[in-house]
Amino acid sequence: xxxxxxxxxxxxxxxxxxxxxxxxxxxxxxxxxxxxxxxxxxxxxxxxxxxxxxxxxxxxxxxxxxxxxxxxxxxxxxxxxxxxxxxxxxxxxxxxxxxxxxxxxxxxxxxxxxxxxxxxxxxxxxxxxxxxxxxxxxxxxxxxxxxxxxxxxxxxxxxxxxxxxxxxxxxxxxxxxxxxxxxxxxxxxxxxxxxxxxxxxxxxxxxx
Numbered sequence: 666x667x668x669x670x671x672x673x674x675x676x677x678x679x680x681x682x683x684x685x686x687x688x689x690x691x692x693x694x695x696x697x698x699x700x701x702x703x704x705x706x707x708x709x710x711x712x713x714x715x716x717x718x719x720x721x722x723x724x725x726x727x728x729x730x731x732x733x734x735x736x737x738x739x740x741x742x743x744x745x746x747x748x749x750x751x752x753x754x755x756x757x758x759x760x761x762x763x764x765x766x767x768x769x770x771x772x773x774x775x776x777x778x779x780x781x782x783x784x785x786x787x788x789x790x791x792x793x794x795x796x797x798x799x800x801x802x803x804x805x806x807x808x809x810x811x812x813x814x815x816x817x818x819x820x821x822x823x824x825x826x827x828x829x830x831x832x833x834x835x836x837x838x839x840x841x842x843x844x845x846x847x848x849x850x851x852x853x854x855x856x857x858x859x860x861x862x863x864x865x866x867x868x869x870x871x872x873x
């Protein structure tokens with residue numbers, strides 16, 4: 666009778682014994698320290714570790730730069746990174762590194778440290794502004810709902826990380842991406858809310 670109750674042995678193609686379903690269910694997995702790993706919670710643990718990011722980042726440009734030293738030319742990489750929270754916080758950073766990964770990581774760190782908070786009027790900027798940074802000259806105007814972002818590559822990339830959905834922009838000077846990025850940040854810094862405009866308080870008193 667004992668022989669009849671024995672489960673048949675299943676052998677794989679490699680010649681090893683295949684575990685039955687009952688044996689596999691009873692088998693316990695342990696980590697390096699010997700602690701039991703609960704298989705049911707492994708997927709949940711991975712999901713819990715992945716928290717939503719507060720800020721999104723985008724690499725606008727990566728350029729290869731060289732420096733002449735005694736032994737010849739020293740090649741490095743320069744990265745321009747923008748970071749924002751899709752609301753009213755945005756920052757830009759530029760950094761160099763021996764490889765692309767290092768340069769991007771340094772630029773991201775700089776962008777986080779130099780983040781600014783700017784004023785918005787709904788889904789557009791508060792007023793027209795023109796800013797100059799070295800050779801770059803950027804003109805930005807508020808736009809009606811449904812217009813979208815009418816701008817060049819660098820301006821569009823930065824605005825895509827903010828809550829601004831409607832904007833008209835024009836580059837009037839240099840095409841240097843770093844200078845354009847800093848000019849955009851300077852223009853956003855200069856935004857003044859509508860209720861703080863000159864004459865706004867007087868107009869409110871007259872209406873009362």
